[in-house]
């Protein structure tokens with residue numbers, strides 16, 4: 011495997027950053043994960059636009075033009091022979107003696123990109139069987155709209171899910187309002203048949219897959235209501251599913267040990283998934 015580190019393509023085993031990197035010291039950095047299918051990068055423009063937003067919210071300049079970044083991403087994918095898989099891109103505020111204040115303006119940002127192939131059969135199984143999740147109390151900061159590498163609450167929540175025999179965790183606020191998964195957005199089809207996902211103005215990351223799934227539903231003629239919903243409404247739902255770049259649209263069949271509806275994946279999630287790749291932007295490697 012080959013990784014990109016600050017202008018160089020290195021064997022994965024040699025790809026390293028300095029111990030005084032601000033990503034390592036302070037989680038002072040942002041990232042993106044993009045899905046690759048059949049040799050096509052999915053929704054690259056939207057991911058790079060969100061990256062620009064994350065950088066600007068942390069008051070970091072773009073390290074290179076979008077065209078240059080796209081060239082490097084393609085090169086990493088090519089060198090790793092990825093046709094189905096993903097790339098991971100991370101940008102931190104660079105290397106500087108540990109001090110909370112921003113380093114001097116001329117400190118170069120650290121840019122790293124890795125890529126890997128994934129086994130499509132793992133996702134096929136999740137689509138067929140659905141996954142189990144647990145709910146966990148929200149304990150993150152209130153800028154989760156920025157895609158920063160500070161993911162400790164998400165890590166702890168996912169591990170808790172794993173130890174409970176589940177595959178993912180859903181953050182719930184103190185009023186019982188469902189926020190998002192540890193690395194995904196949450197959708198429900200209510201007992202009345204209403205397709206709902208919560209607004210993305212605050213409290214969650216505005217998932218790129220969520221945005222494209224909204225385009226998909228429009229194309230399919232499905233009405234989506236963007237509103238808050240609580241845990242009890244989710245537990246009584248006909249269907250619950252998650253969207254994320256790597257999972258696209260994954261049905262949930264059990265929450266906190268209780269089945270969702272009849273305990274089988276529903277039809278809305280499969281309809282969105284089936285039309286997703288046609289609607290999404292595709293950029294050839």
Ligand code: PMP
Nearest residue numbers: 193194195215217218219254255
């Ligand atoms: N919420 C969180 C907290 C995430 O980490 C992710 C995955 N990056 C998402 C939502 C889904 O976003 P996307 O569809 O862009 O992958």
